[in-house]
Amino acid sequence: MSLSAIAKPILYSYWRSSCSWRVRIAMNLKEIPYDIKPISLIKSGGEQHCNEYREVNPMEQVPALQIDGHTLIESVAIMHYLEETRPQRPLLPQDVHKRAKVREIVEIICSGIQPLQNLIVLIHVGEEKKKEWAQHWITRGFRAVEKALSTSAGKYCVGDEISMADCCLVPQVFNARRFHVDLRPYPIILRIDRELESNPAFRAAHPSNQPDCPPELPNK
Numbered sequence: 001m002s003l004s005a006i007a008k009p010i011l012y013s014y015w016r017s018s019c020s021w022r023v024r025i026a027m028n029l030k031e032i033p034y035d036i037k038p039i040s041l042i043k044s045g046g047e048q049h050c051n052e053y054r055e056v057n058p059m060e061q062v063p064a065l066q067i068d069g070h071t072l073i074e075s076v077a078i079m080h081y082l083e084e085t086r087p088q089r090p091l092l093p094q095d096v097h098k099r100a101k102v103r104e105i106v107e108i109i110c111s112g113i114q115p116l117q118n119l120i121v122l123i124h125v126g127e128e129k130k131k132e133w134a135q136h137w138i139t140r141g142f143r144a145v146e147k148a149l150s151t152s153a154g155k156y157c158v159g160d161e162i163s164m165a166d167c168c169l170v171p172q173v174f175n176a177r178r179f180h181v182d183l184r185p186y187p188i189i190l191r192i193d194r195e196l197e198s199n200p201a202f203r204a205a206h207p208s209n210q211p212d213c214p215p216e217l218p219n220k
């Protein structure tokens with residue numbers, strides 16, 4: 001086995017990137033030790049655009065995970081890799097219908113909400129319109145998530161076991177608060193977010209507990 005295959009995984013991460021945060025939660029839940037390599041999405045126009053990092057992730061985004069001698073990108077693909085190679089503390093239910101529900105909620109958030117309100121899109125939309133834009137897409141998506149949860153949720157998004165859906169939901173709720181979305185119409189989302197707040201794996205993955213979190217939290 002090569003040295004890189006047994007090295008401690010390295011996660012290229014940004015403290016308040018919701019996609020990095022999903023993977024941090026999954027790594028923590030599965031108790032996989034890893035080192036963080038911070039990539040600032042804002043310093044000098046964004047370190048994700050430098051030549052060196054483009055070699056790691058040609059999408060010029062975080063996260064990227066170096067693990068088992070491979071470099072993986074895209075948070076959902078990474079979570080599935082972790083699930084398939086580290087089945088301890090499963091993040092997908094056994095039941096096929098419940099699995100479909102987990103994937104549905106993951107997809108709503110990771111395709112239907114977050115990409116529309118991420119940094120590159122908001123820069124394009126412009127400072128003046130960005131808050132209204134982000135609120136629009138998060139509200140639209142949360143309506144669908146809340147509806148899905150009305151039949152799937154137990155203690156967590158799907159039943160009583162934490163799944164990939166929860167790894168995606170909590171960071172998206174943080175983004176919703178950041179853009180001052182009125183969350184009162186989504187009581188199930190709020191209840192699950194509150195439930196997971198004190199979970200150690202979620203707490204350790206929180207932006208405020210990251211090595212690159214600035215001492216003064218900007219809230220723009």
Ligand SMILES: O=C(O)/C=C\C(=O)CC(=O)CC(=O)O
Pocket residue numbers: 016017018019041042114117118119120175220
């Ligand atoms: O500090 C910043 O303002 C820069 C970037 C982010 O927040 C990350 C995002 O683009 C949002 C997200 O991950 O959903």
